[in-house]
Amino acid sequence: MAFVLLLVIAFLAVPPVSAKEDVGYTICPSTSDDPVTTLRLSSSIGQGETNRHQFYIGSGVRYLEVYLDWGPSPNPDSLALTIYTPSWKNLGTLHDSIDGQTNDRIHIDIYPDSTYVDQGTWTFDVYGEQVSSRRSYTLNVYQHS
Amino acid sequence: MSTSTLRSGELLRLLSLTILFSMLLLVSVGSAAEYTILPSNNIGDEPGTPAAGETVQEIDPIPLWLFLLLCIFPQLTAAPIETLLPLKAVGYLGYRRVCRENALDNPRRLEILSFIKANPGLHFRELLRTMSVARGTLDYHIRIMVSEGLLKIVPEKGRIHYFIADSRYSIEEETLIVAMENDGLRGIITQIYQNQGARTEELAEESGLSKATIYTHVKHLENLGIVRSDRAGRHVRYTLTNNYSRALIVYVNIRNPESIRIPAEHAG
Numbered sequence: 001m002a003f004v005l006l007l008v009i010a011f012l013a014v015p016p017v018s019a020k021e022d023v024g025y026t027i028c029p030s031t032s033d034d035p036v037t038t039l040r041l042s043s044s045i046g047q048g049e050t051n052r053h054q055f056y057i058g059s060g061v062r063y064l065e066v067y068l069d070w071g072p073s074p075n076p077d078s079l080a081l082t083i084y085t086p087s088w089k090n091l092g093t094l095h096d097s098i099d100g101q102t103n104d105r106i107h108i109d110i111y112p113d114s115t116y117v118d119q120g121t122w123t124f125d126v127y128g129e130q131v132s133s134r135r136s137y138t139l140n141v142y143q144h145s
Numbered sequence: 146m147s148t149s150t151l152r153s154g155e156l157l158r159l160l161s162l163t164i165l166f167s168m169l170l171l172v173s174v175g176s177a178a179e180y181t182i183l184p185s186n187n188i189g190d191e192p193g194t195p196a197a198g199e200t201v202q203e204i205d206p207i208p209l210w211l212f213l214l215l216c217i218f219p220q221l222t223a224a225p226i227e228t229l230l231p232l233k234a235v236g237y238l239g240y241r242r243v244c245r246e247n248a249l250d251n252p253r254r255l256e257i258l259s260f261i262k263a264n265p266g267l268h269f270r271e272l273l274r275t276m277s278v279a280r281g282t283l284d285y286h287i288r289i290m291v292s293e294g295l296l297k298i299v300p301e302k303g304r305i306h307y308f309i310a311d312s313r314y315s316i317e318e319e320t321l322i323v324a325m326e327n328d329g330l331r332g333i334i335t336q337i338y339q340n341q342g343a344r345t346e347e348l349a350e351e352s353g354l355s356k357a358t359i360y361t362h363v364k365h366l367e368n369l370g371i372v373r374s375d376r377a378g379r380h381v382r383y384t385l386t387n388n389y390s391r392a393l394i395v396y397v398n399i400r401n402p403e404s405i406r407i408p409a410e411h412a413g
Contacts, residue, residue, distance in 0.1 A: 053206055054206060054207045054211075054212065054215065054222075055204040055205070055206060055207060056204070056207050056211065056226050057204065058226075059225070062199065065185055065186075065187060065192060065193065065201075066185075067185070067192035067193075083182075085178070085180070086222045086223040087222075087223050088219070088222065091180055091182060092182065094182065098182070098184070099184035099185060099188055100184050100188075101188070107184065107185040107187065107188050107192065108182050108183065108184060108185050109182070109183050109184075109185045109186060109187075110180050110181075110182055111180065111181045111182075111183065112178040112179070112180055113178060113179040113180070113181070114178045117178065117180075118178050118223070119225055120222050120223045120224060120225065121207060121211070121215060121221075121222035121223075121226075122222075123222065140192055140193065140203060141203070141204045142192065142193040142201050142202065142203050142204065143201070143202050143204055144195070144196070144199050144200070144201050145199060145200045145201075145202070
């Protein structure tokens with residue numbers, strides 16, 4: 001009874017969440033309407049699919065390092081990575097060349113304009129942008145304190 | 146106590162819980178931070194390498210309970226996880242309580258118990274290293290199995306070692322299994338077994354450890370009852386006690402460590 005009541009209140013209190021908040025970012029194809037959330041660091045993905053990975057970042061973290069690796073690939077497969085802050089601010093969709101190299105991996109650092117990055121659950125959507133068959137990949141997130 | 150008093154008490158608790166829960170849902174999702182994305186400092190290096198001596202920690206994906214919670218309340222992504230921990234309990238409302246009879250209905254828990262049965266005496270970090278299971282998950286299942294009497298714990302040198310509750314091992318065997326988990330103690334036990342009556346100097350020379358370290362280890366083994374010391378003139382000689390000599394044979398049969406060479410007639 002109590003649980004049902006709490007659940008009803010919770011549903012009523014949930015605001016609609018959208019990646020299209022007014023934060024000046026371009027919405028790219030990687031934001032699938034129906035991402036598959038995975039609780040693993042490594043996974044596989046097909047053409048047009050989106051896998052969602054979520055990581056909890058604690059307090060006192062100066063910057064994040066993100067490493068998405070889907071190589072080596074015999075085919076010219078391409079994955080894209082969309083990053084959301086804990087407040088669901090879309091930091092943009094990143095492609096292979098974001099780190100200055102086209103090498104089947106995305107390796108970036110995320111720096112806040114304040115001292116520390118936001119504490120909370122960060123969301124990383126991996127999108128199968130150009131995948132000939134299922135492509136396996138690993139996603140690693142490091143917090144630098 | 147009247148029924149109406151009970152009901153008003155229940156209603157009050159429900160109201161308090163509801164208010165607390167509603168307050169939690171009002172967690173601010175505002176964020177002042179803007180972010181800059183740059184090619185990583187570690188390009189060409191191993192990911193996760195400290196750039197300037199800072200602490201680096203690889204992050205695990207969120208646990209299942211938090212994932213389920215975020216599916217229902219996505220705005221809680223901005224909440225510090227510490228404030229969400231009490232909600233973990235809410236998830237269990239309406240579910241049956243874990244007790245000894247149903248504790249092993251959970252396949253992961255059964256898997257952990259079976260692993261400990263096959264590898265008695267491992268401590269938490271070793272279990273974590275050898276089993277592909279998240280730290281929180283392992284901790285949760287072990288706590289349940291200890292509280293339900295399915296596992297027993299043997300503390301030793303600041304570590305907790307685990308055995309199944311109805312372990313077939315004697316107390317001596319368990320003590321030895323735990324001692325053999327320590328590299329230093331294992332080396333000395335092995336040396337003394339192969340050289341009954343060894344002196345501190347001999348143990349130090351063979352192991353490459355200082356005499357002070359050997360002395361500390363041997364005293365600890367003496368306190369555990371594994372080693373006996375006998376003074377012979379100016380020297381003290383160490384031997385394994387009879388109970389532990391037998392226990393060592395059992396240990397070798399279950400672990401067969403490469404570092405110990407037991408004569409074939411003893412190895413069973």
